[in-house]
Amino acid sequence: MASSLIDGVVAFVFCIYVLANKETLARQIGRLARAWLPKKFTDTTSHIFAVCSDVFRQFIVGQTTEAGILRTLCGIGMEILRIPYVPMVGALVGVTALIPYVGAFPASILGAFMVLTVNPFKALVFIIFLLVLQQVEGNLSYPKVAGAKINLPALWSERKTTLF
Amino acid sequence: MSSIALAIEWLIGLVKPLLIWSMLAMVLSVPMGYIEKHLFRKCSTTRKNKARCPLAILFSLILVIGIFVGVAVLVVPELMGTVSVVISSVTGGLDQIAAFESSADLSAFPFAEQLKKLDIDWLAMKAQLEDWIQKISSTLLDSTASALGDWHPL
Numbered sequence: 256m257a258s259s260l261i262d263g264v265v266a267f268v269f270c271i272y273v274l275a276n277k278e279t280l281a282r283q284i285g286r287l288a289r290a291w292l293p294k295k296f297t298d299t300t301s302h303i304f305a306v307c308s309d310v311f312r313q314f315i316v317g318q319t320t321e322a323g324i325l326r327t328l329c330g331i332g333m334e335i336l337r338i339p340y341v342p343m344v345g346a347l348v349g350v351t352a353l354i355p356y357v358g359a360f361p362a363s364i365l366g367a368f369m370v371l372t373v374n375p376f377k378a379l380v381f382i383i384f385l386l387v388l389q390q391v392e393g394n395l396s397y398p399k400v401a402g403a404k405i406n407l408p409a410l411w412s413e414r415k416t417t418l419f
Numbered sequence: 420m421s422s423i424a425l426a427i428e429w430l431i432g433l434v435k436p437l438l439i440w441s442m443l444a445m446v447l448s449v450p451m452g453y454i455e456k457h458l459f460r461k462c463s464t465t466r467k468n469k470a471r472c473p474l475a476i477l478f479s480l481i482l483v484i485g486i487f488v489g490v491a492v493l494v495v496p497e498l499m500g501t502v503s504v505v506i507s508s509v510t511g512g513l514d515q516i517a518a519f520e521s522s523a524d525l526s527a528f529p530f531a532e533q534l535k536k537l538d539i540d541w542l543a544m545k546a547q548l549e550d551w552i553q554k555i556s557s558t559l560l561d562s563t564a565s566a567l568g569d570w571h572p573l
Binding site: 275 | 435437439441443444445446448472489490493494501504505
């Protein structure tokens, strides 16, 4: 436990240092690579890293936008259907939607349990509502928003969602 | 354990903090870049330009930590309340069943013979349930503490 805590603290401090000096570090690594490695290899590698960094950045932005959309739609839907625990379940859905593949499923299980203690029928309505919402989000909204962010046509994003 | 396995374990231990910080830095660089781009955009003083990067780091840390703390503040009290309501309902229900079984005259009910044969110690079941809940909650607390320790202090 103590060693893990130390690891965590060290990682946190290094992370702050890297973020604070990221331009300088990138410049130094570039100079080092240009000095020691073949030019073609350096150019290709730096291009790959630049593309990866850009795509990852856009993916995070897209995923966050999508989580925000899902959280808003979930909150509005729950208000309309008069399902209890709107702020709590909405916030949980928003955060868990950030996790790729797993999505809002843990939030839906927890939310259904919470609603079940108040009204079992509403819990059933909540599960159906969230399943429909996730299908709509996964097949319509996600390919459009996240696909556009990473320059992937909506059709391929949708196929990726269906396949994986 | 062989020396190769020990060496691998040592290497993993060495690389683990590096992996954690690189992942953290990659995720934090996204909000940081956005904040840095929009912070003091119209100011050209050197002091403000120098302060831009540390402030962007601080704001992105506050943002990420704030999201998780906010969700925890919303979720944990509600969840604890619901779980305690469920536990008290179940244990109260078991108490009521035990009291009913000891006081009521079952011969008046249909299937009275079968009901008499049904020998369930409801109070023992309640005690078992309470014991199980206690074990589950302590395990949950332990695993949460170790997960926090294993992960990072964010």
